[in-house]
Amino acid sequence: MKNQLSIFGLALLLGCASPGIRNPSGVPVTEMNADERGFVTGTGIESQDLVAVTDQMARSILSTPEIKAFGQVPRVALDPVVNETRFPINQDIFLTRIRTQLNRQARGQVRFLARERLATLETERQQKRNGAFTSSSDPHRQEFKGADFFLTGKLQGLTTRTEAGVSDYVLYNFQLIDARTTEILWEDAAEIKKQGLEDAAYR
């Protein structure tokens, strides 16, 4: 009788066994470096690509002879990157990081113009001209600098999808263009290819 009761109990327990919950207490926030490949990834443009590409471009720009040999400190304006890939991106983020890297690593070798703040700067200048704000120099003098170079770029992509998965190739191309002559003084590119395959449940 005891044996029979034990068997009943065991059967009930086995039946009740649930598959269990993974990470029942959740997963704490994991801090990662921006150039690190995380555990949440796709085939698109990600932070590690941004860091790798912009680091390469910043180094490449600084070693350009035209920049080194420019008579005075060259003034550079940013022209938004053209995105021809299938991934929506923040168009400013690549140039922002290149600018930051250049300003950090080569302070004084190149100067960037804050064209995206032009509206605010013009208002400030107008207020000084009107006498509403004080000014440390003659506000009527034209001191807004023109650009010697434009830094811009283009992202182009190639996508393949087969039963074996999705493959995305992205070409990151950047140029420094002479504003006076339209000559491309510097150009460099980086390529990144990624492949992925989703779970069969989604195919």
Added chain:
Amino acid sequence: MTTARIGLILGVGAMFLLGCASSPQRAALPRTGDPILDGWLAITNGPREDRVLWQYRTALEYLRRGESTQAATLFDETLAVLQGRFGKNAGARRSRSLFSRESVKPFIGEPYERAMAFYYRGLLYWEEGELDNARACFRSAQLEDSDSETKAFANDYVLLDYLDGLASFRLNGRGEDAFLRATDSARLVIPPPYESIGNVLFFTEYGQAPEKYAVGEFKEKLKFRDGGSTAIEMILRTKQQAIHLGAMDDLAFQSSTRGGRLMDHVLHNKAVFKRGANVVGDVAVVSGLILAQNRRTQDAGLGLAAFGLVSKIVSAATTPRADIRTWDNLPKFLGFGAIHLPPGEQQVSVEFLNDQREVLPEMTQSMTIQVNQPPRDTVVFVSQFQNNPSRL
């Protein structure tokens, strides 16, 4: 003694079945009748695997109300999931197992649903003036349609190719390749050349979403049903002009031309296993009980009956049912048209026509739109499911 043993086996089986009984169904979320409130309730408190489904539905509702910021935020969250769906996924793996429903996997939708999430985000980027990001969305949307079983129906959204080309045309004067693809795929109306496209873009939608349903002995086969539409054409009227807009794409067609899924094979195998285990169980239980009546074959008979019982239990626990969760507030037809209007306030009305080319007065909409200064386009979203067209 024999009867006692048989009783023991049946009793153990019954207890196992009781233990196997699934946990109680989750209580249904309260509904307020407001799709936005209900959507947020489901996003925040509903099953995690349905989160993207509710984000799709709620984002589209925001879009139809002209609340583009909220719509964009929600669509961005869904696109992040769509673009990061590669590799291991515990829910997806579980949905392939014999004893779990397909619907335990996190919902991302069938290709036509995923394509629509990209499409709507593309419209919002267009309105924001980010044409290259809009084009990126249309390209990703078209890619979602690229894994159809027969390649004849792959990448065949007319509107997505057309808008891809139009964005390129606006950006750099080129878009011929995409335009050719669009005209090649056209089945309903031939899209107009880019040179004639005006500064006010009307993105239109009408008809009911395709419905998903399951057929087969165990509801293991996913099928799609045309949601239908009373309206089949639209007329866009301004003070100066009236243009007819037909549909460029039909989501019922897109949903049904994908062909078989890999998951259909998994579900088919589950169904075969379920059927087989049940038959084996029937045979083993009956044979075992007959053998158990004879003292000489009693032990073998009881063993066979126990095996049969286990086989039936396994069969009962196997769940081949197809996932029929649906993004149900999608339209059937997608259309597009553009007109030239001067900047400033403009009156526009939209009429829907039935298959007899008669105006459906109850569906007529009118609005005042604020046309942007050139060169920026003005994007107007016209849906049958809103009271008035909305300037995004």
